[in-house]
Amino acid sequence: MSKVSVLVVDDATFIRDLVKKGLRDHFPGIQIEEAINGRKAQQMLSRQAVDLILCDWEMPELSGLELLSWCREQDSLKVVPFIMVTSRGDKDNVVQAIQAGVSDFIGKPFSNEQLVTKVKKALHRAGKLQTLMSSAPPKMLSTGAFANDSLAALTGGNADVIKPAAKAATPAPAPGFAKAAAPAAKPAASAAPSGRGQGQLRLPGGNMACVIKALSIKEALLVVKRGEPLPQVLESAVLDLEQGEAAETARLNGYLHAVAALEPTPASEWLQITFKFVDRDPQKLDYLSRLIARGSAQKHFVPGA
Helix, strand or coil: CCCCEEEEECCCHHHHHHHHHHHHHHCCCCEEEEECCHHHHHHHHHHCCCCEEEEECCCCCCCHHHHHHHHHHCCCCCCCCEEEEECCCCHHHHHHHHHHCCCEEEECCCCHHHHHHHHHHHHHHCCCHHHHHCCCCCCCCCHHHHHHHHHHHHCCCCHHHCCCCCCCCCCCCCCCCCCCCCHHHCCCCCCCCCCCEEEEEEECCEEEEEEEEEECCCEEEEEEECCCCCCCCCCEEEEEEEECCCCEEEEEEEEEEEEEECCCCCCCCEEEEEEEECCCCHHHHHHHHHHHHHCCCCCCCCCCC
């Protein structure tokens, strides 16, 4: 069995589960530890050695950047690869992390292929990849396998509840509505839905502009224009809400809990998405609460990660 050990640090259980499942599927024998925030990770790293750290940026008690800075001050952790898994892709944030000694970045939302590629690169540089991969069955690397296995893990093994869209010439319909009519029969475009505010939904396959129909401390109800490929249930995503003259951005990490047609027709041009938040950071929960209390998705956002 490989002696390679990886520490996964994120306050969101959903994200930790995705990362752990992806690593175990592609690196059999890998040892995975996890921590719910930077403070817990700091305590674990003081007691045991690891070969790689995958860490969120914004977490309660101790942020990923603070954990990174602390690691680089410890003799035993100075050269341990540290990958920041974050939606903070702004130039200033990247520079800040590089100056603190980060090894690499994985942007949220991430695909299985991106995760595996970054981990392979980091372990190769650390001289640990060959030992780890020697125990892996051939042709284990499959982006589709990750989606299916994650689905099974998150639905209690009942993976038939929701099936990812097949890669075909015509995209499979998202759960909740019938197969779309052929392009030639598509009716005239309907008017864009109105709502409490606008934002952008970032998915592994691309970005989608969205309208926020409703907002709570746990989830947001979004409306997006139907496109290809169709968004998938349980797909990780980041909701960006830009507000104010300075275009300040609130970045909310989460996943797609439900996808359905907005209109009761098989050719519905708009999709309604239930986006579940996974962030547990007090600052994000606080500005979400204040935003809801004001009854408007257009005011007083604080830059997030």
